[in-house]
Amino acid sequence: MESGLVDQLDRIGDWGLLATDTRLIVTGWNLWLERRSGLTAGEILGRPLFDLFPELVGRRLDRYYHQALAGQTAILSQRLHGYVLPLPVGGAGPARMQQAARVVPLVEGPEVCGTLTVIEDVSERVAFEDELRSRARQQAALAAVARRALAGGEMADVAREAAGHIRDILGANFTEVLELLSDGEPWAAVAGSGWTEPTPPALDSATATRARQRFAAEEVQFAQALADVLGMAAERKRLEGELRLRVQELASADQRKDEFLAMLAHELRNPLAPVRNALQVLRMKCMGDSLVERMGEMMGRQVAHMSRLVDDLLDVSRFTRGKVNLRIERVELADVVARAVESARPLIDARGHELSVSVPHEPVHLHADLTRVIQVLGNLLTNAAKYTPESGHVWLTAFREGDEAVVGVRDNGIGIPAEMLPQVFDLFTQVARTLDRSQGGLGIGLTLVRSLVELHGGSVHAASEGPGRGSEFVVRLPALPADLPRNDERKAVTARAPPTISHRILIVDDNVDSAESLAMLLELTGHIARTAHDGPAALETALAFRPRVVLLDIGLPRMDGYEVARRLRQDPAYAGMTVIAMTGYGQEEDRRRSKEAGFDRHLVKPVDPDELQDLLLQLPREVELK
């Protein structure tokens, strides 16, 4: 009966069929099993199943047969059991066939009369599924390594993760896989970044061949893909490093440029002082000579112009280094406008422009640095004058708008092309022009205007309808509330009275021209002056000359000004002496240092002769020195 059933089933499907009776004696063994096992039915039939395949008992599969005899079906999945009967794959070779099987009871009516084992060869399916799983793992590994590399992970970490995946997925260690890849470059890049895996030993061809045989083509592909990811990550790191270096270089270059500008401006100032002084001397000496007067005026203008250029340059460099301090006080808008107009008036008149000024009736007050705000408006007026062809028109309107003071400077000059409008305030930008070069500047003015206005918490805007249509600049600054009492502090302009006092003054400056020209100027105004050009000479001369006032340059060779001042102060004989610092540095920090060193006053070079005269006038009368 069973073999009949087996024969019938044999015709239906491609499977192994093993039948037994209730004593588990084999009663059916189909062709499929004969072919796969190499055992004929003749050898198998009639023998106890567990004698033929004692493994079934060892692996505890016998219980399924007993279950079947009790009427229960058993399903044996390949994943959980691997196989039921040990059969080779393809009839030969070491690999074992993977099987899915069922052990079912054979029934005759209500009674179980035996068992039937149905075996399916699923080796191919298993191999396929394994490969699929392996691919999925490879993809996940590649994605993980790529993600870590993209996130900017350290090369050593990325490489370590890659090596881990290779180990888990290919079962190979790093050195074996390294040998596989035709170009070792991606890995070499990793080795250079601090990863501590030892360099692989030189692999001889025998080892190499063995390694190559172990890996399937798609496994090599996987390793290569990982290497590519690592290569890209290493390249990216390198580029990042280069970029950082470049940025640093640029930053230093920028800083050096700023320092250069500062030094340049500083150095350019030095020659101006003696020239100014000498000019003053000449004009005083040759008063009445109209030629000298005219020449003197012209030279004065040029020196003043150059002075302004250098001051602007110095300002800009201070701004870029963040070193500008404002001296905030309460100022009145109309006053600022008046002074700005005064400073730009010479140029406006020289170019024959008409100037219309409108200021509010009610005073408008600001918290601002007077000098700087004058500088801003002066700059705008000067620009308007410069960039308008002769006999043009410049309008300045100032008014309060809400809580802002608004000043607009408009001209009917050459205008600004639309594409340049956004850049007018940028450093060194200049609208191309055909004006006489003597009106030229450095392209700094508007940058200064913007920086100063913004420092005050205000804003400045440029507008123009295009070339030839004029320009307008509008400055807005925060204004103080309107209901404050009228400010009638107006500095009276006092005429310079001739000095009625004569002091002994020692001028110490290592710039000989500077010292001598100042000395000459002071003598012309009634003082007695001596010069010295370094520290020791200064002390010597002071001892002999007993000056009332010492004008002391800080930057002296051999012994600096601070040291000279300290020594002078140490000597009680000089108790009543006034020591004034002359230096190019006018910041709070520098003034503090002078005070600490014992200076009474601090003047910034180039020294304004009028300021110096005022100072000298304020000193008490000559005190009898011991």
Place this chain on the structure above:
Amino acid sequence: MILTADQKDAVTELVNIAFSRTAAALSELTGNRVELSVPEVSAHPIADLLPALGRFVHGDVATVHQIFGGPVSGDAFLLLNVDGAAKLVDLLTDAGAPTRQMGASAREVLSEVGNILLNACLGVFGDLLHVRFTFAVPRLHLDTLGSMLDSLVIGHDALRHSLLVGAQFRVRASEVTGCMVMVLGVSSLEQFVRVVEEWADEAGGQAGPSRNGD
């Protein structure tokens, strides 16, 4: 047919025996520690089964279906969400890369698991009722819950009732929840529940034969 609290307890106790055998078999088979518990038990007419099942499964379900015959005949099912089924197979077989698809191998494993569980349950029930069930080979279906239930109703009279038993698998600190459903004629089910109650009462005093099983 509504089960009383006592009846629910009794059925739970009985099913627990089957489930512990199942868990033991699965643990041995897979080398992983497997635990099976019964979160809840209820009874429903077939027409009301769908909403009740919604507490355990929904959408696409994997069903292992065992038809049993003998003095009492009916259908037994193990139902899991397809996702849950795939996860369970992965947990049991240490698959490594979890796959959303249920490949042929995974389906085989699920059939085996379902077979073990349903055989254990029917075995325990059979012992209790002193009934020898005959079993067909269980079949695995991947289908929507609705389609599965439709096939249940076809060809049977509408007076069938079902016993719904939650089944929570716990493997390697992960959980997969499904349910077992046994469908019988209503009188058969009533009789079954009564017998279970009696057994439970008896077992409360002494150890009954079915408790220890074979």
